[in-house]
Amino acid sequence: MMNAALGPLDYKVPAGMNVEYGQIVIAPLGPRQVTGIVWEEDRLPANSVPEAKLRPLLSAVDVPPIRGELRRLIEWTADYYIAPLAAVARMVIASGGALRGPATMTEYRLSGGMPDRMTPQRERAIAALEGEQATIRELSGLADVSEGVLRGLVNQGALEPVEVDVDRPYTRARHDFDEPDLSDDQRKVSARLVEAVATRKFAPILLDGVTGSGKTETYFEAVAEALKDDRQVLVLLPEIALTEAFLKRFGNRFGAAPVTWHSSLKSTERRRAWRAIASGEAQVVVGARSALFLPYANLGLIVVDEAHEISFKQEDGVRYNARDVAVMRGHFEAIPVILASATPALESLHMATSGTYEKLDLPSRFGGAQMPEIRLVNLTEEQPGRGSWIAAPLRRAMFERLERGEQSLLFLNRRGYAPLTLCRNCGFRFQCPNCSAWLVEHRLSQRLSCHHCGHETATPEKCPECGEPDCLVACGPGVERIADEVAEMLPDARVALVTSDTINTPEKAAQFVAMAEGGAIDVIVGTQLVTKGFHFPELTLVGVIDADLGLEGGDLRAAERTYQQVAQVAGRAGRGAKPGEVLIQTRHPDAPVIAALEAGDRDAFYDAETEARRHAGAPPFGRWAAIIVSAEDDAEAREAANRIGNSRPRLDDVMILGPAPAPLALLRNRYRYRLLLNARRSAELQKVIRQWLGQLDHPPGVRVGVDIDPYSFV
Numbered sequence: 001m002m003n004a005a006l007g008p009l010d011y012k013v014p015a016g017m018n019v020e021y022g023q024i025v026i027a028p029l030g031p032r033q034v035t036g037i038v039w040e041e042d043r044l045p046a047n048s049v050p051e052a053k054l055r056p057l058l059s060a061v062d063v064p065p066i067r068g069e070l071r072r073l074i075e076w077t078a079d080y081y082i083a084p085l086a087a088v089a090r091m092v093i094a095s096g097g098a099l100r101g102p103a104t105m106t107e108y109r110l111s112g113g114m115p116d117r118m119t120p121q122r123e124r125a126i127a128a129l130e131g132e133q134a135t136i137r138e139l140s141g142l143a144d145v146s147e148g149v150l151r152g153l154v155n156q157g158a159l160e161p162v163e164v165d166v167d168r169p170y171t172r173a174r175h176d177f178d179e180p181d182l183s184d185d186q187r188k189v190s191a192r193l194v195e196a197v198a199t200r201k202f203a204p205i206l207l208d209g210v211t212g213s214g215k216t217e218t219y220f221e222a223v224a225e226a227l228k229d230d231r232q233v234l235v236l237l238p239e240i241a242l243t244e245a246f247l248k249r250f251g252n253r254f255g256a257a258p259v260t261w262h263s264s265l266k267s268t269e270r271r272r273a274w275r276a277i278a279s280g281e282a283q284v285v286v287g288a289r290s291a292l293f294l295p296y297a298n299l300g301l302i303v304v305d306e307a308h309e310i311s312f313k314q315e316d317g318v319r320y321n322a323r324d325v326a327v328m329r330g331h332f333e334a335i336p337v338i339l340a341s342a343t344p345a346l347e348s349l350h351m352a353t354s355g356t357y358e359k360l361d362l363p364s365r366f367g368g369a370q371m372p373e374i375r376l377v378n379l380t381e382e383q384p385g386r387g388s389w390i391a392a393p394l395r396r397a398m399f400e401r402l403e404r405g406e407q408s409l410l411f412l413n414r415r416g417y418a419p420l421t422l423c424r425n426c427g428f429r430f431q432c433p434n435c436s437a438w439l440v441e442h443r444l445s446q447r448l449s450c451h452h453c454g455h456e457t458a459t460p461e462k463c464p465e466c467g468e469p470d471c472l473v474a475c476g477p478g479v480e481r482i483a484d485e486v487a488e489m490l491p492d493a494r495v496a497l498v499t500s501d502t503i504n505t506p507e508k509a510a511q512f513v514a515m516a517e518g519g520a521i522d523v524i525v526g527t528q529l530v531t532k533g534f535h536f537p538e539l540t541l542v543g544v545i546d547a548d549l550g551l552e553g554g555d556l557r558a559a560e561r562t563y564q565q566v567a568q569v570a571g572r573a574g575r576g577a578k579p580g581e582v583l584i585q586t587r588h589p590d591a592p593v594i595a596a597l598e599a600g601d602r603d604a605f606y607d608a609e610t611e612a613r614r615h616a617g618a619p620p621f622g623r624w625a626a627i628i629v630s631a632e633d634d635a636e637a638r639e640a641a642n643r644i645g646n647s648r649p650r651l652d653d654v655m656i657l658g659p660a661p662a663p664l665a666l667l668r669n670r671y672r673y674r675l676l677l678n679a680r681r682s683a684e685l686q687k688v689i690r691q692w693l694g695q696l697d698h699p700p701g702v703r704v705g706v707d708i709d710p711y712s713f714v
């Protein structure tokens, strides 16, 4: 049996109890009871316990067994990413109480009655809760009043209880609810996708279509085919903000919302979704990367939308890349996997050109919309004034848009007001106490915050070092500062700030989309949140504040990411009838990636980047891995890293660099050292690492993490 905390444990099956492989069971462990999955003994490390010593299982949980296909995926993931099998299994059964018996819960709604005594808070609650039904805690969040106020309303009869079945069924989606008229290109591609679903074989497919070409519309046909056939579909999306716009489109096409899965689900929703997925009742699941490990009863198709997005890479716990694991799941389930993107990862493109993936193209925008015109603004010649970040050409273009009643979008991938705050008097800089990073000023919330560990402190009135009042200066721009500049420059414009600080719930995302679509916003200022997925027909100007930003820092794929981000945000311009224009501010107009963006020459960029990677033995031509050693005590971490470094294997096909202090040398109060491995494709990288690290012991405070195919080297 596989326990989600402890790994493999041995039990005997008591007489009269029927279990299959994959069955979720309850077992005794000392005085406790633990949950586990029944596993094939010969697939686990052997540690044979004499029959007489085995304790019997207690009971089987009444949910369908974890299927063999998923058990193989769990094994593969643990093996490939050098993670404990138990940690991967945990992702499958971490389910918000799904494993407990049938459940009902009490929700509350307005009864129509009024309390005897009205208070401002009660009044506010009643106004806010019109049409809502949820638990007291959720209602308190919705109405922004305390739970005590709501309990008062319950006692007064103004709120009434409703018993709901937690596992009530979802509304059925219909494959033919509202079928679109596809363009010729779209029809050709969708026919192949539909065929792949009908064939029921493993088929990795790269759906490579320019921004606005209708990739979503096209792969919806494959979703429809699976629905017709009563098979389940998983659509992975990189961001919750994107989900809202997506849900609306999905509802329009299929007449019902899909089942969603992401970290901000309430535990009852999580349980309901998990059970419906495991029983086969959930038809289409739209989720973040963790939805990949759910126990689908009858999966027929996986779609990874915006497949190039780095948020598919999980950076803690089991460090996996959902895009790659999705393809493996497709392999084990023997179903097609569609990777959709306008700017595919170089690795995906390489798999397509080498024939491992099939590639389907949508080369032009839907409905005759043209690709936007792209121009560079050379910041070395067109310097914005002091404390200003929008150069004259971009300003002029924004004025024009406002006059014509069209929308502009400014992109800067930096949250907050300013990335560094210092004292004008003594030079003091605000640093995170837990990390080697500067604190970022957030003016909206009047706080300084660390973007690595979440540490926050109120922005002080005076310098904590020299005590001088009013001496703090903000250095550099964040989106909040850009929004301020826009407000000053265009006082009549309606400006929306779109970052994970302002759009942090599905409701707010939906509200933003509705306002932007309804023409209630003139200028959108945002981080990478605005680069993808959105379709605003009146948006005709995109300004990239600092295209050079992504080229700095510890990103292994800096050029590729810059290309993708700028191309994606540029792709928001001119999607409707009016043509779009993109202005890219840069200090390095000659850098190959910037030049390729200006020329709109995607192939030139990918060709150059491919050659650079080939030369460096970087993916897809070679492989990388990182070993990260951390401890609260610096010396302990350094010594452990040195021990690992000193016992390194000498191999021709694996180059090992380090240990060296990680660029983020202190993170969440842990000191960090790092080794980098660069291996030839033929090397048995995982085996090497497992043998190497497996023979070493470290003090209990030391953590050794392995990152296979890392994205970030910080």
Ligand SMILES: Nc1ncnc2c1ncn2[C@@H]1O[C@H](COP(=O)(O)OP(=O)(O)OP(=O)(O)O)[C@@H](O)[C@H]1O
Pocket: 180, 181, 182, 183, 186, 209, 210, 211, 212, 213, 214, 215, 216, 217, 218, 341, 342, 366, 532, 533, 534, 535, 571
């Ligand atoms: N066949 C069609 N019929 C009607 N509308 C369509 C059709 N194809 C695409 N559209 C519309 O065109 C717009 C762009 O399509 P979609 O969002 O699917 O493109 P995309 O390729 O996914 O774009 P991006 O990669 O930029 O997010 C959407 O508003 C979509 O509804």
Ligand SMILES: [Zn+2]
Pocket: 432, 433, 434, 435, 437, 450, 451, 452, 453, 454, 455, 668
């Ligand atoms: Zn920090």
